[in-house]
Amino acid sequence: MRIFARPHQLPPRLAAGVFFLHSGLGKIDADPQTAAFLHGTAAKAYPFLRRLAPETFTRVLSRCEVALGMALLTPVVPSLLAGAGLAGFSAGLVGLYLRTPGLRREGSLRPTDQGLSMAKDVWLLGIGLGLVAEELAHR
Known part of the structure; x- marks a missing residue:
C-alpha cells in the first residue's frame, strides 16, 4: 500500500x-x-440508529466526520484507506438520499428541490471510489 498520496490525488482529497x-x-x-x-433524519433511513440517543448519534457522527476529514487532508494516510473511508461514509449519505421520501421525483433518481442538497453527495462517493480504484489498479 502506497504511504503517500500521489500529487494528483491531493485536490479531490x-x-x-x-x-x-x-x-x-x-x-x-x-x-x-x-x-x-439529525438523528431523526438518519433513523428514518436507517432504523437501527433509533437505538442511539440523539446526542450520542450526533457526537459519534461529528467525530467520524472530523476523523474522515483529517484522514483525507493528511497525505501520509494511504489513499486506499482514505478513499475507502470516504466511499463508505458517502455511500451512507447517498443511501439516505435514496431512502428518504420527498427527496426524489416520483419514479426517478432526479432530486426534488428539497433533495438537491442531499443528491450532490454523489460526488463524494465518486471521489472515494476513484481513489480506491486507482490504488487497486496500481498494485
Missing part, C-alpha cells in the same frame, strides 16, 4: 477533506434540537 472537517466541527456543540433533527 483536499476538497472532500475540508468539507467533512467543516461539517464535523460544526456538529461538535450541536444543540438538542439539531441533534434531534
Whole structure:
C-alpha cells in the first residue's frame, strides 16, 4: 500500500477533506434540537440508529466526520484507506438520499428541490471510489 498520496490525488482529497472537517466541527456543540433533527433524519433511513440517543448519534457522527476529514487532508494516510473511508461514509449519505421520501421525483433518481442538497453527495462517493480504484489498479 502506497504511504503517500500521489500529487494528483491531493485536490479531490483536499476538497472532500475540508468539507467533512467543516461539517464535523460544526456538529461538535450541536444543540438538542439539531441533534434531534439529525438523528431523526438518519433513523428514518436507517432504523437501527433509533437505538442511539440523539446526542450520542450526533457526537459519534461529528467525530467520524472530523476523523474522515483529517484522514483525507493528511497525505501520509494511504489513499486506499482514505478513499475507502470516504466511499463508505458517502455511500451512507447517498443511501439516505435514496431512502428518504420527498427527496426524489416520483419514479426517478432526479432530486426534488428539497433533495438537491442531499443528491450532490454523489460526488463524494465518486471521489472515494476513484481513489480506491486507482490504488487497486496500481498494485
